[in-house]
Amino acid sequence: MDSQKTLSPHILIFPLPLQGPVNCMLKLAELLCLADFHVTFLNTDHVQHRLLRYTDVQSRFTRYPKFRFQAIGDGLSEDHPRSGDLFTEMVDGMEAVTYPNFTEMVTSGNLSSKSEQPVTCIIADGLFSFAGGVAQQIGIPLIYFETISPCGLWIHLCVPKLIEAGELPFKGDDLDARITCVPGMEGFLRRRDLSSFCRSCDPTDPLIKLILKENQELQKAQGVIINTFEELEGPLLSHMRSLCPNLYAIGPLHTHHRARLGTSHATFSNSLWEEDKSCLAWLDAQPLKSVIFVSIGSLAVMTKDQLLEFWHGLVNSGKLFLWVRQHGSIAGDITESQIPVELLEGTRKRGCIVGWAPQEEVLANPAIGGFLTHSGWNSTLENIVAGVPMACWPYFVDQQVNSRFVGEVWKLGLDMKDTCDRVIVEKMIKELMEERKDEFMGRANQMSKLARKSVSEGGSSFCNLDRLMEDIRVMSL
Numbered sequence: 001m002d003s004q005k006t007l008s009p010h011i012l013i014f015p016l017p018l019q020g021p022v023n024c025m026l027k028l029a030e031l032l033c034l035a036d037f038h039v040t041f042l043n044t045d046h047v048q049h050r051l052l053r054y055t056d057v058q059s060r061f062t063r064y065p066k067f068r069f070q071a072i073g074d075g076l077s078e079d080h081p082r083s084g085d086l087f088t089e090m091v092d093g094m095e096a097v098t099y100p101n102f103t104e105m106v107t108s109g110n111l112s113s114k115s116e117q118p119v120t121c122i123i124a125d126g127l128f129s130f131a132g133g134v135a136q137q138i139g140i141p142l143i144y145f146e147t148i149s150p151c152g153l154w155i156h157l158c159v160p161k162l163i164e165a166g167e168l169p170f171k172g173d174d175l176d177a178r179i180t181c182v183p184g185m186e187g188f189l190r191r192r193d194l195s196s197f198c199r200s201c202d203p204t205d206p207l208i209k210l211i212l213k214e215n216q217e218l219q220k221a222q223g224v225i226i227n228t229f230e231e232l233e234g235p236l237l238s239h240m241r242s243l244c245p246n247l248y249a250i251g252p253l254h255t256h257h258r259a260r261l262g263t264s265h266a267t268f269s270n271s272l273w274e275e276d277k278s279c280l281a282w283l284d285a286q287p288l289k290s291v292i293f294v295s296i297g298s299l300a301v302m303t304k305d306q307l308l309e310f311w312h313g314l315v316n317s318g319k320l321f322l323w324v325r326q327h328g329s330i331a332g333d334i335t336e337s338q339i340p341v342e343l344l345e346g347t348r349k350r351g352c353i354v355g356w357a358p359q360e361e362v363l364a365n366p367a368i369g370g371f372l373t374h375s376g377w378n379s380t381l382e383n384i385v386a387g388v389p390m391a392c393w394p395y396f397v398d399q400q401v402n403s404r405f406v407g408e409v410w411k412l413g414l415d416m417k418d419t420c421d422r423v424i425v426e427k428m429i430k431e432l433m434e435e436r437k438d439e440f441m442g443r444a445n446q447m448s449k450l451a452r453k454s455v456s457e458g459g460s461s462f463c464n465l466d467r468l469m470e471d472i473r474v475m476s477l
């Protein structure tokens with residue numbers, strides 16, 4: 001037998017340089033290390049710098065001698081915000097700068113040291129359509145990792161069909177009109193639940209172009225990993241398998257990671273911002289299920305007016321609140337003199353505001369009784385596991401449909417998309433944490449149990465991860 005083939009497979013993992021994707025793909029990387037794979041984890045310089053600065057990943061991964069980090073440029077200056085509307089600039093920069101460097105890095109064989117075999121499999125973010133050509137060039141398998149929600153991904157896969165059927169671009173401006181040709185979502189999917197770029201549906205929109213390209217490449221890959229569990233989205237996954245037969249549903253990854261490592265959530269952080277852990281002590285001092293946690297993730301940006309509407313709604317609800325206000329999540333600066341005194345007073349009495357929180361630990365704290373979220377997929381999954389009812393204020397991409405699923409399909413909370421009004425914020429918080437609390441808590445507990453079961457031995461995600469690892473071994477021969 002060729003001596004190289006007796007070495008363990010060498011997987012190159014390349015996440016989209018954003019908090020959610022980096023977080024869950026690092027967890028997958030560690031699960032693969034536990035199973036004795038060689039793993040090279042490729043970050044952009046920007047992400048790598050932040051990860052090393054704010055976490056202990058470097059020392060955490062030293063226990064895996066076959067793991068290493070590698071970094072690559074993304075073509076943007078260090079102080080570029082890489083969020084909100086500027087997200088597409090990041091994608092353009094990667095296309096122009098990262099793609100050629102990535103091709104050179106992988107095809108030259110420079111990624112491997114003498115002690116390991118060359119890369120035998122690539123796991124890349126689903127948006128990296130360029131990875132397909134590179135894998136093909138050196139004759140190795142490519143598995144995409146789709147870090148957005150499967151319900152969002154399924155809509156993206158149906159975009160050509162929507163265009164063909166004349167449902168896109170929208171005719172007229174009724175955003176409540178139903179969408180009929182996304183199989184599995186007939187009856188409840190409205191125009192407003194589609195990704196925000198569908199509202200303009202300009203064929204020159206970079207996101208539309210990106211998604212159409214992604215659709216083509218996804219169907220050519222050897223497999224697609226998704227961060228979900230069969231029990232949450234079973235019928236939808238059956239539809240998706242008609243286009244991508246080799247689908248691996250291995251989530252919720254953060255719980256799967258914990259289950260296989262046998263550790264508590266407090267042990268790990270993959271944060272790209274410094275976590276302010278003081279909020280944990282604040283939470284510990286609050287009564288059971290009394291606090292609403294507010295966070296809009298790493299990319300969403302709210303205007304000053306929206307900030308004030310949220311703030312009034314929170315204070316007027318009379319509830320305790322823990323609010324993550326990441327630097328960059330508010331468009332422009334707001335000075336203290338622009339803040340009404342009743343908000344400052346209400347926050348002093350009942351609020352805690354931090355720049356970045358240890359979110360998994362926060363959601364697991366018994367004081368949390370609700371989550372006001374942007375419906376990013378990682379946040380949604382983390383919350384499903386924590387069993388906390390949600391009020392959703394989606395910003396873009398899959399978040400629009402995630403919030404529809406939370407409200408209409410899973411019935412885990414409320415969807416406040418396209419509104420940002422203090423009266424509605426107050427009403428939703430009260431509905432979530434008082435009027436319909438038992439109903440939402442009951443559903444949330446049920447779903448949380450199913451999620452945990454799926455990653456325990458013999459569960460659906462547990463078996464799917466074993467199958468993924470076995471398939472990679474076979475493909476790497």
Ligand code: UDX
Pocket residue numbers: 018019020021023147148149271295296297298299300324355356357358359360375376377378379380382396397398399
């Ligand atoms: C992006 C997209 O916005 C989202 O639609 C898509 O589903 C995934 O990629 P992002 O904005 O980063 O995600 O949101 P999300 O997917 O929810 O990930 C945020 C991550 O940051 C979560 O893992 C969360 O635990 C973490 N986080 C957030 C913190 O650790 N601390 C915080 O204070 C806030």
